[in-house]
Structures are given as C-alpha cells and as structure tokens.
Amino acid sequence: MKTIISIILIILLFNEVSICQHNEPGFNTEEPQFIIGNWVGTINAGVSKFTFVFKFWIDDEKILKGTLDSPEQDLKDVPVNEIIIKDDSLKLDIRSIQRKYYAVMNKNDTILNGLYIRNGQINFPLLLKKTESEVILNRPQMPEKPYPYKEEEISFINENDGTRLAGTLTIPDGKAPFPAVILISGSGAQDRDESAFGHKTFLVIADYLTRIGIAVLRLDDRGVGGSSGDHLKATSKTNSEDIIYATGFLRSRKDINKRKIGLIGHSEGGLIASIVASKCPQIKYIILMGAPGQSIEENLYQQNEMIRMAEGESANMIKQYNSLQKQIFSITKEEANDSVAAEKLRSAYTMNRYQLLSPEQKKVIDMRINDLLLTPYFRDIIKCNPSLFLQKVKCPVLAMTGEKDLQASPAKNLAAMDEAFKSGKNKNYKLIELPGINHMMQTCKKGTISEYSDIEETISPLVLNTISEWILTNTK
Numbered sequence: 001m002k003t004i005i006s007i008i009l010i011i012l013l014f015n016e017v018s019i020c021q022h023n024e025p026g027f028n029t030e031e032p033q034f035i036i037g038n039w040v041g042t043i044n045a046g047v048s049k050f051t052f053v054f055k056f057w058i059d060d061e062k063i064l065k066g067t068l069d070s071p072e073q074d075l076k077d078v079p080v081n082e083i084i085i086k087d088d089s090l091k092l093d094i095r096s097i098q099r100k101y102y103a104v105m106n107k108n109d110t111i112l113n114g115l116y117i118r119n120g121q122i123n124f125p126l127l128l129k130k131t132e133s134e135v136i137l138n139r140p141q142m143p144e145k146p147y148p149y150k151e152e153e154i155s156f157i158n159e160n161d162g163t164r165l166a167g168t169l170t171i172p173d174g175k176a177p178f179p180a181v182i183l184i185s186g187s188g189a190q191d192r193d194e195s196a197f198g199h200k201t202f203l204v205i206a207d208y209l210t211r212i213g214i215a216v217l218r219l220d221d222r223g224v225g226g227s228s229g230d231h232l233k234a235t236s237k238t239n240s241e242d243i244i245y246a247t248g249f250l251r252s253r254k255d256i257n258k259r260k261i262g263l264i265g266h267s268e269g270g271l272i273a274s275i276v277a278s279k280c281p282q283i284k285y286i287i288l289m290g291a292p293g294q295s296i297e298e299n300l301y302q303q304n305e306m307i308r309m310a311e312g313e314s315a316n317m318i319k320q321y322n323s324l325q326k327q328i329f330s331i332t333k334e335e336a337n338d339s340v341a342a343e344k345l346r347s348a349y350t351m352n353r354y355q356l357l358s359p360e361q362k363k364v365i366d367m368r369i370n371d372l373l374l375t376p377y378f379r380d381i382i383k384c385n386p387s388l389f390l391q392k393v394k395c396p397v398l399a400m401t402g403e404k405d406l407q408a409s410p411a412k413n414l415a416a417m418d419e420a421f422k423s424g425k426n427k428n429y430k431l432i433e434l435p436g437i438n439h440m441m442q443t444c445k446k447g448t449i450s451e452y453s454d455i456e457e458t459i460s461p462l463v464l465n466t467i468s469e470w471i472l473t474n475t476k
Helices: 002-016 030-035 201-211 236-251 268-279 296-310 315-334 338-350 359-373 376-381 410-423 461-474
Strands: 037-045 048-058 064-070 075-079 082-086 089-094 099-106 111-118 121-131 149-158 163-172 178-184 215-219 256-266 286-289 397-402 429-434
Touching (some): 030 048, 030 082, 048 121, 064 082, 099 121, 149 236, 163 236, 178 201, 178 268, 201 256, 201 461, 236 256, 236 376, 256 268, 256 461, 268 286, 286 461, 296 315, 397 410, 397 461
Parallel strands (some): 397 429
Antiparallel strands (some): 037 121, 064 075, 099 111
C-alpha cells in the first residue's frame, strides 16, 4: 500500500510541478545510465496476462530513447515519446497507444515499481526488473522463411464503398490452378495473421495448407495494416461484402480453380462465412471454428458467465455482471438515438452516479460507450442471429468447437447449428466437439483466456489435420 501511495504522489508531482526533462541533448547525470538497458515485467489483467519489455538506450546525438514491446499484444518497438526522470522518479509517455507509466526507481535492486496507465485511468501495478536477456515467446509452429511456396502481397477494392482491402496470398508450388480458401478472422480489428496473445493463428494455418497444395488468402480487417476503412463502422453485412469481393478476386486469377474456393471462419468470422455462403452459390464449402450458432446476445451472456466462473468469480458477482450486461444490451438494441442511449448507458454503468465521477473516470466510461457500444458494428452484431443465415447455407459445412471453449459454448452453439441445417435441409454438414481444445483451437487444460498466451502451441495439429482432410475431400 505504501508503494502505491508513493507512486500516486509521483503522478501528482509530474502533473503539477515543473520538472527536469533528461531526454534533451547534452545531459550528464547518473539517472539515464541507470535506466539504459532492457526492463521486463508482467501484468495479470484479470483473464489475461501480458508481458511488457521496455528498452532504453542513448543514440548518437546523446538523446535518451526508448521503445515498448508486449509480445502477447503483438506490440513491437512502439516508441516511448517522452522519458522524464526526476530524482528517483520516472515518467514514460507512449502516445501512439495512449499509455503512460509512472514508477519509483530502486537503484540498489535494479527495479522500477510503478503503475501502467491506460487512457488516463490508473489501471495496473507493473514491476519492471532489469535483464540482459531478450524476451521471446516460444512458438514452435511459427513458419520460417524461405517458404516452399510463393507469397504475394495483394489488394482489391470493395466497389460498394471504395474500401481497399489488403492481404497475403500464398500459392503452392506445382501445377495450377489450385483449390483456394479465404481465412476470416474473429471479432476485433484483426490483422491478416489474426495476431493475438503472441500467436499468429492464420499465418500457421496458411503455411500448413499451402504446403499441401491449397492456396490461401488472408486479409487485414478494415482499418488495420494495409486495409482502409474503419472496423467499428462496418457491420456484418459490410464485412461479408468484403469477403464476396475477395472471392471475386480469387475467381479472376488463372492460378486459382474458381470452382474450388472455400471459406474458413474463426469465431465471429464463422458468422461472416455463413452470411457469404448463404448468398454465394460459388462457395464450395465453409469451415467454422469456434463459431456462433445461437444469437450473439445469448453467446455473450454465456461467455461472460463461463469465463468468470473459470476465473473463480463468486456466483453473486456473476449475477450482478449478468444483470448489468442485460441492461446495457437492452439499451443498445432499443434506443436508436445515440445521445439518449449514451445518457442511459452512463446511468446504467454508474448506477446514476456519473456526475460524481472524476473527469478521468468519465472519460473511460464515455470511451466504452461511444467507441464500442454505440458503434454501427456493435449495434448490428448484438441483434444478430447466425441461425437465420445457416438455414440458407447449401454447401458442405464443417463446424468445429472445442470442448473447453469458454467463448462459444460447444453444447449450445453446435445444437443451434444442427437445428438450423436440418431446418434448411442441408444434409452435408459435420459437427465436431474437439476434446481438450479451447476457443483459440489450442490444446489446453482449462480453456481460460489467461492460458492463451501461456500455451506454446498456436493451433492444435488435430485441428489442422481435420481442416485439411475436409478440404481435400470436398475439392476432389
């Protein structure tokens, strides 16, 4: 407690008084010498664990520089824009990701004891220790160049709104044309590799399939990497249109067999795959991994409950979270006016005590409301029922869900899919509950989100083998 109070006092000191800025050219003090090197620490953020690596050095112009790595968040060499040292106190400002770090420097033990701050709100204690070794996550399935196949950077335009989609197409060696598959990522703004928790799931899948003769297209989501647009302004309909144009792009190529193009959707990407397949008879097959079958709203309720139970949350707290969640979703679905909805959501989040919050606390609440809940993306997805699209899918379907998937309940979602396919009279489908597999399609023990980054395996060999056999069978 004493350390936390000291750090809060340091924050006040930095915010309210004039300080000495030691990252200017020509300084000559002890403090920068102490800070130079690599500093490593870990934050346990509830359901997830994140490693932080700060690197400091003095450049040729005698300016103190720094960067931040966080392997689980796929952050690498993020510039530290401001480094301020005063006595035994340190302040770091990482503006590109809206993060700050305030710490007390313990020079005897080579320790920085501080608080990692997100979007102006005090969040997590972060203890950093100096280390000589480089932090590298062990990911044995990560492919290494040179690849035994061709890799091509591609782009095309969604002509409905002019959005440019960019990605990577991997093409097998051998005689063209090749069967092909498009990978569709889950929720959140994802890059083409579906990078998350220090893993690159789509890169591993693409490498595996291309080596056995299947071309693979993987794309950056809107607003990510080489793709233009805004992810949170895109609805499920918009995202499905992007994949339809991706299909058209593949069909235009001479090295792709246009009658053997399929889709693989992970998590919410499975919903997008279902929408596309329900509209496009050209799709040869779809593979759904940890995808929703029941309504997204019901999935989110169950996800919240299963994750909190697995992390040891009390039944009473889970009940309170569920109640708040239902209230928030109800407002988001039913109140069309953004201003009125925002006011109701503020009251729900703060139990009518919004005006008593600090400006920083208000900012966090408002960001959560305006940057997620009231976006076109969330207003659309919370009303979505995948079964309505699954009923219209006529091509072969493989749906795989892990037994330990806490984000998409295997029992509920596979049952909903089964009912939808029977209702639509699609007899060519296969539903599999994979033993010991989590939502990320990894072999796991508990299925918790906190395990994702700890597990060295990116995707289970059982999953990869099941996918490849299904594709080869359905593209003979």
